[in-house]
Amino acid sequence: MSPQELRDLIEQYDTITLYRHQHPDCDALGSQYAMKTWIEDNYPDKHVYALGAETTHQAEFPPSDVVSDETIAKSLAVVLDTSNTARADDKRFLNAETIVKIDHHPDVEPYGTYRMVNENAAAACEILSEFFLSFPDAVLSGKTAEYLYMGLLTDTLGFKVSHVTGKTLRIAAELADKGIDIPAINRQLFDKSYAEFETANYIRSRIMRNNGGNVACVILTMEELEALHTTPSEARNYIDEIGHVKDFDIWLLMTEKAPDVYDGSLRSKTITINGVAAEFRGGGHACASGVKELSYKEILNLLDRLDQLASVS
Secondary structure (H helix, E strand, O other): OOHHHHHHHHHHOOEEEEEOEOOOOHHHHHHHHHHHHHHHHHOOOOEEEEOOOOOOOOOOOOOOOOOOHHHHHOOEEEEEOOOOHHHEOOHHHHHOOEEEEEEOOOOOOOOOOEEEEOOOOOOHHHHHHHHHHOOOOOOOOHHHHHHHHHHHHHHOOOOOOOOOOHHHHHHHHHHHOOOOOHHHHHHHHHOOOHHHHHHHHHHHHOOEEOOOOOEEEEEEOHHHHHHOOOOHHHHHHHHHHOOOOOOOOEEEEEEEEEOOEEEEEEEEOOOOOHHHHHHOOEEEOOOEEEEEEEOHHHHHHHHHHHHHHHHOO
């Protein structure tokens, strides 16, 4: 759908509910709260609700709203940064009167009444920024710009991934012109407490490498996670700690959530890995994917596949 079509739809509804994916990152939360803030700034009479049970510890976001099923049923539902319905944090959006999907992941499940999907965008916040900036008559506040910049900055790993384009950087510059405090945002997102620093050091110490040395893996058991005082999803946020090594072309971080049941995050510098992730109950971006509910034996099979992939790339 076009930007004008989305704005027309927003103007038609008195109640708008906003959704994000499970285990949300700053792109999911940033796009959700940017949309909420933008609508409230420009249409103060509308009722706008940001829904979802989980949050992130990387940055502070407002608490989620609580609404009834009846409210959702009469609302316009906007689902952000969520590639498929199973991954939505609050699946009640399926009962909304009208559903809009806004996403930058491969469109493997084209759900919703309308879609604004751009697989070439670096982040959902890039798509949303472009939408907001297409209306110079509308208010784009510093707070909205801050949410958007946080999502852009984190989903691009500091503008270092292959999806970053000139458009991405131009949008970031326009957001910066809204008066956001870029050094403060960087400190909030990337500075660590001493406990987090120790956790990162432990994860680095647990790296296993394949024979060629270009595939790296960390597997954390339930006992290790308990000792680190962290949850499986929180631990996987440390995936980038592994990726700063020049020798690693592919790296993954697996966390045990139940006996011999692991979820994992996969990353690469340039090698397309989402096809292999799809073979192991996962998927995602070309260079950033996830896998779910693998046994330890399946992890070893996954490592063999990634080793094959790296050896021919």
